[in-house]
Amino acid sequence: MDTPRVVIVGGGFGGLSAAKRLSQIAGVKITLVDKRNYHLFQPLLYQVAMAGLSPAEIAYPLRALLSQDSIEVLLGEVQEVNREERWVQTEANRIPYDFLILACGSTYTYFNAPEWEAVAPALKTLGQATEIRRKVFRAFEEAERTQDPKAHDQFMTFVIVGGGPTGVELAGGLGEITRYNIQRDFDHIRPQEARIILIEGGPVILPSMTPALQAEAVRELNELGVEVRVNAVVTNITKEGITAGGEFISAGTILWAAGVAQGPLNRKLNVELDRQGRVMVTKDLSLPGFPEVFVIGDQAHYKWGAQGAPLPGLAPVAMQQGRFVAKIIRARILGSRAPERFKYIDKGQMATIGRSRAVAMYKGLEFSGFTAWMAWLLVHIYYLIGFKNRVFVLFQWAWTYLTFRRGARLMIEKE
Amino acid sequence: MDTPRVVIVGGGFGGLSAAKRLSQIAGVKITLVDKRNYHLFQPLLYQVAMAGLSPAEIAYPLRALLSQDSIEVLLGEVQEVNREERWVQTEANRIPYDFLILACGSTYTYFNAPEWEAVAPALKTLGQATEIRRKVFRAFEEAERTQDPKAHDQFMTFVIVGGGPTGVELAGGLGEITRYNIQRDFDHIRPQEARIILIEGGPVILPSMTPALQAEAVRELNELGVEVRVNAVVTNITKEGITAGGEFISAGTILWAAGVAQGPLNRKLNVELDRQGRVMVTKDLSLPGFPEVFVIGDQAHYKWGAQGAPLPGLAPVAMQQGRFVAKIIRARILGSRAPERFKYIDKGQMATIGRSRAVAMYKGLEFSGFTAWMAWLLVHIYYLIGFKNRVFVLFQWAWTYLTFRRGARLMIEKE
Numbered sequence: 050m051d052t053p054r055v056v057i058v059g060g061g062f063g064g065l066s067a068a069k070r071l072s073q074i075a076g077v078k079i080t081l082v083d084k085r086n087y088h089l090f091q092p093l094l095y096q097v098a099m100a101g102l103s104p105a106e107i108a109y110p111l112r113a114l115l116s117q118d119s120i121e122v123l124l125g126e127v128q129e130v131n132r133e134e135r136w137v138q139t140e141a142n143r144i145p146y147d148f149l150i151l152a153c154g155s156t157y158t159y160f161n162a163p164e165w166e167a168v169a170p171a172l173k174t175l176g177q178a179t180e181i182r183r184k185v186f187r188a189f190e191e192a193e194r195t196q197d198p199k200a201h202d203q204f205m206t207f208v209i210v211g212g213g214p215t216g217v218e219l220a221g222g223l224g225e226i227t228r229y230n231i232q233r234d235f236d237h238i239r240p241q242e243a244r245i246i247l248i249e250g251g252p253v254i255l256p257s258m259t260p261a262l263q264a265e266a267v268r269e270l271n272e273l274g275v276e277v278r279v280n281a282v283v284t285n286i287t288k289e290g291i292t293a294g295g296e297f298i299s300a301g302t303i304l305w306a307a308g309v310a311q312g313p314l315n316r317k318l319n320v321e322l323d324r325q326g327r328v329m330v331t332k333d334l335s336l337p338g339f340p341e342v343f344v345i346g347d348q349a350h351y352k353w354g355a356q357g358a359p360l361p362g363l364a365p366v367a368m369q370q371g372r373f374v375a376k377i378i379r380a381r382i383l384g385s386r387a388p389e390r391f392k393y394i395d396k397g398q399m400a401t402i403g404r405s406r407a408v409a410m411y412k413g414l415e416f417s418g419f420t421a422w423m424a425w426l427l428v429h430i431y432y433l434i435g436f437k438n439r440v441f442v443l444f445q446w447a448w449t450y451l452t453f454r455r456g457a458r459l460m461i462e463k464e
Numbered sequence: 465m466d467t468p469r470v471v472i473v474g475g476g477f478g479g480l481s482a483a484k485r486l487s488q489i490a491g492v493k494i495t496l497v498d499k500r501n502y503h504l505f506q507p508l509l510y511q512v513a514m515a516g517l518s519p520a521e522i523a524y525p526l527r528a529l530l531s532q533d534s535i536e537v538l539l540g541e542v543q544e545v546n547r548e549e550r551w552v553q554t555e556a557n558r559i560p561y562d563f564l565i566l567a568c569g570s571t572y573t574y575f576n577a578p579e580w581e582a583v584a585p586a587l588k589t590l591g592q593a594t595e596i597r598r599k600v601f602r603a604f605e606e607a608e609r610t611q612d613p614k615a616h617d618q619f620m621t622f623v624i625v626g627g628g629p630t631g632v633e634l635a636g637g638l639g640e641i642t643r644y645n646i647q648r649d650f651d652h653i654r655p656q657e658a659r660i661i662l663i664e665g666g667p668v669i670l671p672s673m674t675p676a677l678q679a680e681a682v683r684e685l686n687e688l689g690v691e692v693r694v695n696a697v698v699t700n701i702t703k704e705g706i707t708a709g710g711e712f713i714s715a716g717t718i719l720w721a722a723g724v725a726q727g728p729l730n731r732k733l734n735v736e737l738d739r740q741g742r743v744m745v746t747k748d749l750s751l752p753g754f755p756e757v758f759v760i761g762d763q764a765h766y767k768w769g770a771q772g773a774p775l776p777g778l779a780p781v782a783m784q785q786g787r788f789v790a791k792i793i794r795a796r797i798l799g800s801r802a803p804e805r806f807k808y809i810d811k812g813q814m815a816t817i818g819r820s821r822a823v824a825m826y827k828g829l830e831f832s833g834f835t836a837w838m839a840w841l842l843v844h845i846y847y848l849i850g851f852k853n854r855v856f857v858l859f860q861w862a863w864t865y866l867t868f869r870r871g872a873r874l875m876i877e878k879e
C-alpha cells in the first residue's frame with residue numbers, strides 16, 4: 050500500500066499511548082483528532098474542582114505533547130465513521146484512513162432525568178471542574194451572608210451522588226476543605242460544621258474494591274465528617290435539595306458522580322453495544338468484520354478475567370490497549386506476525402480520600418491510610434504528563450500539605 | 465462613638481491597602497465588600513490571556529489574604545449608598561457605616577457600540593482573560609483545519625484595539641507566542657506569519673510615556689512582527705473584521721483594550737463626575753460635604769501635578785490613596801490631627817512588550833529593552849500578593865524563558 054494512514058480519535062490516555070507508539074514506525078501518516086486542544090489528566094480532575102490544583106497543572110496542549118513526533122493534530126469532533134469508504138467526518142474535515150483507532154472515552158448520564166444536570170453538575174471536563182469549584186465556594190459565601198437560619202443550613206449541606214472513586218474523592222475533598230482549609234476564614238459560619246453526605250444507590254461504595262477496603266474508606270470518610278449512605282436510590286433533585294432512599298435532604302450544593310455513559314458516536318456505528326453503550330470488541334480490540342477499526346479505553350467493552358466482566362474504565366487499561374493496538378498496526382504494515390489477543394496486566398486500583406487518607410489494592414495486597422496515600426501520590430505524579438506539570442503539582446501539594454492552604458479557591462465568573 | 469464601623473467597597477489594590485492599614489487600629493469593625501471572592505493582580509491579567517500564567521497565579525482569595533486580620537469579608541455588589549442614613553446595600557445585605565471607602569475600580573466601554581463586545585472581548589476580568597485565550601488559540605486551530613485560503617488569512621489576522629499598556633502587552637504577547645512558542649506546532653499553517661495589528665485612535669501609543677519611549681515601544685513591537693497603526697479611529701466591528709481609519713481589515717480575532725469607564729454606582733451617587741464618569745474628590749479624597757465618605761483608586765478623579773491632570777489608574781496610586789485614607793480615619797477615631805491633602809509619590813510607569821522587551825520611566829530616567837524588562841519582572845513579582853504565588857510565577861516565567869514553552873494554552877470549554 051501507499052503511505053499507511055492511521056487516524057486516532059481522542060487524545061486521552063488510550064489515544065495518546067497509541068499515537069506515541071505508532072510515531073516510532075517510519076513512513077506512517079498519523080492524524081490525531083480531538084474536540085479539545087489538550088490532554089486531560091482525568092484522575093486529578095477532582096483536585097481542580099476542590100481548588101487544590103489549577104486547570105493548567107493537569108492539562109497539557111496536545112500540540113506541545115506531540116510536537117516532536119510526526120503526528121498531525123486536528124481539532125474536531127467526529128460525527129460520522131464510514132467503514133466502507135474508510136473515512137471519518139468532523140464538523141470541518143473529512144479524514145481518510147487505512148487504520149482507525151477510536152478512543153473517545155466516556156461521558157456521564159443523568160439516566161432519565163436530564164433536568165437534574167442544571168442543579169447537580171457532573172465532573173468530566175475542566176469546565177465542569179471550575180463550575181463545581183465556583184458552586185462550592187459560592188455556597189459558603191451565601192451561608193455567610195444570609196440572615197435566614199433555614200437558608201444557612203441549606204447552603205451548609207453538600208450532597209455527592211455516586212460512591213465510585215470520583216464521588217469518594219469529591220466527598221473526601223469537601224471534608225478536607227471544611228475541616229482543614231477554610232475553617233477560620235468566616236465570621237458568621239463554621240465551615241467545619243458543614244454536612245457532607247455521600248449517597249450511593251448500591252449496597253457498597255467503591256464496589257470494585259474488597260469489603261475490607263470499602264469499610265476502611267467509610268471509616269476515613271467519617272473521620273473527615275462525611276456521612277455515607279448506601280442503598281439510597283436518588284428519585285428527585287431540585288434547587289431545594291435531593292430525595293434519596295425516600296428521604297428529602299435540603300441541600301444547597303449537589304454534585305453528580307454517578308452514571309457513566311457513552312457519547313452519541315457509538316449508536317451511529319451500527320455495532321453491538323453493551324448496556325452502558327460501550328462497543329463490544331473482539332479479542333484484538335477490533336470491530337467484528339472490520340479488522341482495521343479498533344476501539345479502546347472507556348469506549349470499549351472487553352471481557353477479561355474468570356467472570357468475563359468488562360475491564361474497568363481506568364487509565365492503565367486505556368494505555369495498555371493503545372500500545373497493543375499500535376503493535377498490531379505495526380505488524381500489519383510490516384507484514385510480521387501480530388499478537389492475537391489483548392492481555393491486561395493488572396495495575397491495581399486506588400482511591401484517595403484526603404490528606405494521608407487513601408485505599409489501594411495491588412496484586413492481592415491491600416493498603417490504606419498514609420501508605421496508600423503516598424503510593425497514590427507517587428503514582429499520579431509519575432504518570433502526570435509533562436515534566437513541568439509534575440514539578441508544579443508536587444510543589445503545589447507540598448505547599449498545601451505543609452500550610453493547609455488551598456491557593457486555587459477562586460470563583461471565576463462565567464462570561 | 466461606639467465601635468466605629470468602616471466599610472470598604474472593593475478588594476483591589478486600593479481597598480486592600482486601606483483594609484490592611486485599618487486593621488492595625490484596635491477597636492474598629494472593618495467590613496470589606498467585593499463582588500468577587502478574590503483579589504486580582506490586574507497588571508498581570510494579560511499574561512493569563514496570553515497563556516503565560518494560570519488564573520490562580522495572579523488571584524488570591526480575599527478571605528485567605530485577610531484571615532489574620534479582624535476584617536469581615538462579604539461577597540456582594542453594592543447597589544446603593546445612602547449617605548444620609550449611612551449604609552450601603554448589596555443584593556443580600558444592608559451594611560451600616562461610620563466611614564465608607566469606595567474603591568470599586570474601573571470597567572471598560574465600547575462607547576456607543578455595545579454590540580462590538582460580542583466579537584471583540586475586553587480584558588478586565590479573569591473570565592475575560594480565559595475567554596481571550598480560548599479565542600486566540602481557537603483561531604490557530606481554525607486556520608489549521610480550513611481548506612479555504614480566505615478563511616485561513618482571516619483566522620491568521622489578529623487586531624488589538626487600543627494603544628495603552630494593555631493593548632501593547634496583548635500585541636507583544638501575541639507576537640511572542642506566534643514567533644517563539646507555537647511556531648513548530650502546526651502542519652498546515654505558519655504561526656510566525658500571523659498578522660498582528662495594534663490600532664490606536666490617537667496620534668501615539670503609550671500616551672503617558674515620553675516620545676523616545678513611545679518610539680522604542682513601536683520598534684520593539686515591530687521586531688515581534690506587530691504592525692502599529694495610529695490615528696486610526698475604529699468605526700465598525702463585525703464577525704468578518706474591523707474598520708479603522710477608513711480601511712476594512714478582515715480579521716478572525718479582535719481584542720478590545722480601549723475605553724475605560726465606570727460601573728453604574730457612580731451615577732447613583734449624585735455627585736460631580738468627570739467625562740469618564742470618575743468621582744471628583746476633594747483634596748483629602750472625600751466627597752464634598754461628606755467627610756466620612758472616601759473614593760480612591762481608578763474610581764476617583766484627583767487632580768495632581770502642574771497641569772492639574774487627574775492621577776492615572778495605576779496600582780501605586782490606589783495603594784497610596786488606600787493608606788492615606790486609613791491614616792485620616794485613624795486620626796478622626798483617635799481625635800488626633802489628620803493629614804489635609806493627599807500627596808502622590810511617583811513610582812514611575814512601565815509597559816512590557818515581550819521577552820527582554822519593555823519600556824519604563826522612573827523619576828525622569830528612561831529605560832528600555834532587557835533592563836526595563838528585568839525591572840518590570842522584579843517589581844511585579846515583588847508586589848504579587850502571597851508568597852506562594854510569587855514563587856510560582858517566578859518559576860513559571862523562568863520555565864517559559866528557558867524553554868520557550870507556554871504551559872497554560874488551554875481552550876477550556878465554556879459550560
